[in-house]
Amino acid sequence: MTKVLLTGGAGFIGSHTYVALIAAGFDVVIVDNFTNADTSVIDRLGMITKGEVVFETADLREMSQIEAVFDKHKPDAVVHFAAFKAVGESVENPLMYFENNIKGFLNLLRAMENHNARHLVFSSSATIYGDQAVQPIPETATRGYTSPYAFTKLIGEQILEQMAVADPNWNFGILRYFNPAGAHDSGLIGEDPAGIPDNLMPYIAKVALGEMEHLNVFGDDYETKDGTGIRDYIHVCDLALAHVKSLQKLINDQVGHTVNIGTGAGQTVMDMLAAYGNAVGRELPHKVTDRRAGDVRELTARADLAKQVLGFRAERDLANMCETSWRWVQNAQRMNSK
């Protein structure tokens, strides 16, 4: 059985991917330092998968810790999620982002090389497209960045490209996610950001829960149908399956790939607010404020390459993203208040 090391496996996308990898028959070891996840996620993953969850608490920035994990578990492949991801925070503290997202990543690659594990699925992001005139965005679009966070993802892609040139034994699956949303059907895992959320759906969820008074809509003067920004929201369970397909492709065909993972359709902020309101059963309040620095009008994926290369297509719709998110955040609120 292929043994997979899942870095950041206790986080939002990582936890859902853990469930999908176990269902697909992989042997999985989670490594996480729990800077952005609660340790109780491990128990909840055990409840969903009805098995013992193998995990190690380690920080990728510490080479000795990551080496120890490789020595102990000897993984064949890695799915790498562990990183910081808040665009605004990265603008305020770029060095923190470079240390975690680049230094941590280099340590991981060094450990993989030392232990001859040459299959890696890398979490890239639609932010590496910067501001694009042509939508939906094909993978061939010029890359750029509008924040230190996006810079770390672009550098990550470029590091892997150089390594693949130097040594064809390396196999990389670079997945450029658009906007993950929703939660597992069980309501046991989902996105649970501390403080003010950086992403739209968890922000709307906090308004629905009454933890925030209203949604701040950053600008309603973009050139879109209602003036608010457009993003391509993809259900996190669909996204998790894309990782399984990417890993299978790397292992079975030894073929690297760089693909968008989105639905191919964009929603405005107001579309999202209305859809979430439908799931909750009432209209949710919002206030329009100034545009946010670094935001772009639209990020929508061309999704056909993922279908062609990985046989992957997102199946779940916006209503399901909102329903599952709403189920999860209500559960999380109950758990947090205990």
Ligand SMILES: NC(=O)c1ccc[n+]([C@@H]2O[C@H](COP(=O)([O-])OP(=O)(O)OC[C@H]3O[C@@H](n4cnc5c(N)ncnc54)[C@H](O)[C@@H]3O)[C@@H](O)[C@H]2O)c1
């Ligand atoms: N959520 C999004 O909107 C989005 C979009 C595109 C790409 N991504 C990328 O996907 C990945 C996962 O995102 P997420 O939303 O699940 O984030 P998350 O914060 O929920 O998960 C990341 C996990 O990594 C852990 N971690 C962070 N630094 C670590 C370190 N140095 N050592 C060990 N563990 C560490 C955190 O504790 C957390 O559990 C990230 O690389 C992110 O940049 C996310």
